[in-house]
Each structure stands twice: as C-alpha cells, then as structure tokens.
Amino acid sequence: MQLSVLDLVPVRTDQTSADALAATVELAQAADRLGYTRYWLAEHHNMPAVAATSPPVLIAYLAGQTERIRLGSGGVMLPNHAPLAVAEQFALLEAAAPGRIDLGIGRAPGSDPVTSIALRGGAGRDDSDIENFPRYLDEVAAMMSASGVRLQLPARLGRSDYLLKATPAAVGEPGLWLLGSSMYSAHLAAAKGLPYVFAHHFSGIGTAAALATYRREFQPSPRQSEPRTLLTVNASVAPTRAEAEAALLPNLQLMVTLRSGRPLHPLALIEDATGWAPSPPEAAMIAAMRDTAVVGAPDEAAKQLRALADEFGVDEVMIHPVGSAHRGADPATSPARVATLELLAGELLG
Template sequence: MTRGSGETLPDGGDGIRGTALGRAPVPLSVLDLVTVGAGHTASDAVRTSVELARTAERRGFHRYWVAEHHSMPGVASSSPAVLLAHLAAHTGRIRLGSGGVMLPNHAPLVIAEQFGTLEAMAPGRIDLGLGRAPGTDGATAAALRRTERLREGAEDFPQQLAELTRFLDDSFPDGHRYAAIHAVPGPVQATSPGGVQSAHRPPLWLLGSSGFSAQLAGSLGLPFAFAHHFSAANTLPALDLYRASFRPSETLAEPYALIGVAALAAEEEGEARRQVRTGALSMLRLRTGRPGLIPTPEEAAAHPFDETERHFVDNWLGNVVHGTPDEVRRGLDELAGRTGADELMITANAHGGAARLRSYELIADAYGLPAEG
C-alpha cells in the first residue's frame, strides 16, 4: 500500500515497514510543539527540537511532525515550513512534516510552493498534513487571514484542498483561471526544455479532532491523523467514520489512521507525573484565556488549584499516558489495540527539553527500538 508520492506505508501488505518496530504494535512517531518553558527562549526550544528530531531518527521513530500555532507564548511553532527546513538540514532519514498546516490561514499556492521547496531539500521525506482549524483564537485568525469571515474559511476547506492538490500536481484544466500558474518547485519544471520529473511530491494528510475531516479524508482516500491528545472523547467515532467513508484512491488502497497521543515516561512514576502536570497547568491557562510559557514543575506543584481547576487537570491527565517506561508501553499498546490505529504519534509536553528527550529514549528502550550510532 503506497501513496502517490512513493512512500511505502508502514503497514503495507508487502511486508515493508518504514521504521524499526521492535516490539511496538504499530510504528511510533513524534509530534513536536516546540514548547518554550519558563526561563528559556525560543532559540532554546528550537535547539531542543533539533536534538529531539535527531534522537527520533537515531532511535527508529518513523516520522517527526510540527504543528502550526499562533499567539501562544509557550509554543514556538508558528511557521512549520521554516522549522521543517531547519530540521531537514540536521537529519537524513526520518520523515518530516506538518501536523499540521492550517489551510484556511494560507493561500493554497503559498503552501504548494513552501512544501515543494521542502521536498526539493529533503526528497521523499516530506509530509503535508492539513487542518481546517485556525490554530489560535478568532482575533488572531482574523489577523492572519485579513478577514473577519472565519466561518467561511472553514466551510471552504474542501475547495481549498482541491485547489492545493491541483497546484501540487500542476493539474488545473485548460480554461481554468489558474491554468497558467505553476507552483515552483513542482511538476511544471519537468515539462520545460531539459526538465526532469521529480520522483516525489509531498503526500497529503488530513488532520482533525472531529468528524468533518475524518469523513473528507475517507471520501478522498487520504491518510487521516486524529488529535486524540486533546479530543479523546471523539477518537473512536471519528475513526469509525473515516473507515466507513473510505474510498480507495491512487494514494491509498485501504484506510490508514494515525492518532496523536500525549505520553511521557520517566524512570519513576512520581517524576513522570511531576513533569506532565506542567503541561496540564499550561493547558488550563490556555483554556481560560491566559496562555503563557510552560511552567516549571515546581510552579505546577505549588499552584493553588480550585475545585474546578483540579477537575480540569485531572481530566486532562487522564488522557496523558505517563509513568515508568513499562507503564507507558502498556498504555500505548492498549490505545493502539482499542482504536485500531495504524500509527501512534507521541507528543511529550513538559517544561524542559531534557525531560522530553529522556522520555523518547525510555519509550524507545521499552519497545526495543534500535539505539543506532
């Protein structure tokens, strides 16, 4: 089972897997929010991301994605294409991609050009994951899009997706207003005198946290990534809808579903809980209109939660797989079995880069992934 770009999917019937699975039931990947902790700078966060990507590559994780967010002091991933170019320069094998680019925030031609450039930088390693949410609050989304009509942007998502696909494939029909416009780098270069067709173009993924993108991905025969890490109640309904809606395409013969999951391992369960509470407090502040840097473990431990806040934090932590490496492995195995996911994409949100790096190493050890040099 392959995509039009030529990537062999890890669960393909040909027996080829895109990553060293060890004892993992499905391929494991990484979602990086490029988090900025209190006392650290965005430069520190980017350096940590480079180290995380190189660690993920060395340990046999399948892909490494970054996600578009805006106006959040603790998340330095407002420009996925720029980050991916930097990560591509520091890695050599692991797939890199967006999880995702928020399509309504951008002109489709711009995205096609950015990801065509990335594909030229790292041939055969780039994924283009797309979402229809703004990745921020309404006011910031309006500033990004230069329009107040945000609902129309979301409702136009299928049309925007079709336009982006045609730019990537250089396939507008004769007579279309964009027929003479070409995304470069892109296929048009192969039709120029002396041109050579690139072997790849970035494969498309649809991302979502509800049923809309699940159904659209299924109907188009595209791979689907679901944000279980912040919409756990919708995971099973969305995956069921995706599979029921799926129609085979040139991209996929069968459904392929990835789920994002928050997970953090430490040598001791208490230390894992101490670390993940920083992410929970950060999310509480975001949900109550007070976004900031990721707090330290000491700040999270000392925070005077009221009853409503404690209920929110407890519910949030209930969807974070955390503990010792063996506990995390069992939690991930259970989640993969319960959802039937074809791939798990792990995001480890904590204050410091050292805790996140150590977590991915411990999870790789728990699954027997290779410790390559």
C-alpha cells in the same frame, strides 16, 4: 509498533525562542537516532508557550540536521494560507529532502480570533472561507503533482484555463494527510481517500467514533488504496511514575489556563508547578486530561501505548512529549522530552 513524534516547540519560562528551537533540534535528532518514523511540527500563533508558528520553516531547518526521519506538518492550518503558497512550500521541501516530507493539513485556525484576522486579513479571507476547505485541499494536492492543475478562468481574462504547478519539474510528492478532531474531518478524509490523523492529544473525545466513521466510509484513491490511521497522544515518561507525573504537571496547568479562557503564559518549570492547588473544576479537567495521556515509568507507559493502539486499531501512534524541565536545566535543552522518547524507544522500538 510504529511510533512518531509531534512537536509544538514549547517555550518554558527559562527559555527564549532561540532556546526552544535549539531544544527542538535536540529532540528531532533523538527521534531520528532512536528509530521514530516521522517528526511533525504544529502551527500555532501568538501563544506565549508555543514557538511553532511556521511548519515549513521548521521542517527546512530540521531537514539539514537529521538523516532519515520523515519531517512534516502537524499540521498546516489551510484556512490561514493560500493553497498555492502551501503547495509551493511543500513541493520545494520534497525536492530538497525527497521521500522525507509529509504535509498534514487541518482546518482549525491555530490561534485566537484577533490573530486570525491579522494572519488572513492581507488576503481578504475570513472564517467564511472555511466552507471552501475541501476545494482548497484538492488544489494543494493537484498543484504539488508533476502534472499540476488547470484552473478555470473568467472569460474577461481572454483564456479559458491556465496550468499551475507548485514546482516546475516535480519528481515526487509529499505524503498528504488530513488532520482533525471531529466527525467533519473523518467524513472528509474518507471521501478524499486520504490517510487520517485524529488529534487524540487535544481532547480525547470522540476518537473511536471518528475513526470508525473514517474506516466505514473510506473511498480508495490514487494516494491511498485503503484506510490508514494515526493517533496523537500526550506523553510523559520517566524512570519513575512520580517523576513522570511531576514533569507533566506544568503542561496540565497550561492546558487548564487555556481551556478556562485566562491569559496564557510560558510553560512553568517543574518546581514552579508543584505547589499549585487546582480548584475542584480545574482538578476535574486535570483528571480528564491525564486519563487520555501516556504517563509513567517505561514499562507501564509502553503498556498504555500498546493498549491505546489496540483499543482504536490505529496503524501508528504519534507521541507528543509534554514534560517540562527542572530549574537549572540548560535552556537550550529539553531533558524530560528527550527522556520520554528514549525510554519509550527502549521498550517499543528495540
């Protein structure tokens, strides 16, 4: 089975941002050593429990500290950025680490509405700009290519077109993926002939329908001759199921807070979450999230992963390791997340 890793650079109550980044380096190096295929960084803004605000910065940071694993964005939220800026960043990354860079693109804001205004306001963009997402996607892809893209210009500028390249002499291009958790992304990925990532870790709703639509409607392109699918899933794996459940609980608590619209907080330590008594609605949310996650001892977790891949027929599964840490752990480490990768690799990657 082809396995990869998604990292949001979580921030626990015992960590600073610097600690969280050090733990991410440790996790990326473990994934590199264990034979995982790719390691992607998310884009989220103004969230107390997430330090992954800038995928290209994190990718550059990790490129020099890993050896062979592909590094990418999971994903860049394109409505937040000018297409040229994204194309330039990832063209440079590809030049610096050839054959190791993926650009995963999504259209969600990755933040609350106020933060979105602050993020996009300087460029004068707002949510109505999302309708231009397919065109921006095409522009990013074209600008990263060796031939670049010719822009059609207003007559008042005195010329009809203008050649724009993300980098002067591209030799290769990053792998381009479309991310989503809805039918919109399935239709668009199929129409553009792009590989498709479904964010099963986020809700687990509509996964089968979206993947089936993508495969049915897929149009071959120069980038991809046939459908290619990747599925993300939350995972907590430990020597025993009880330990895996305990490590997962702080993340479930955080997700309940998020989905309830309450103020967010850093990820709790395991001991601080164990006394939590969820209300009946919260317990129902927890049960639904646990049902879509991979949780347990190594052998049962591996069986869950194989069953998930078979159920949805995906080419690759991307693990989002969500375990917290015990009180007294080194803040610059993430023992439960590293253990998840190590124990799964022992079962599935040889």
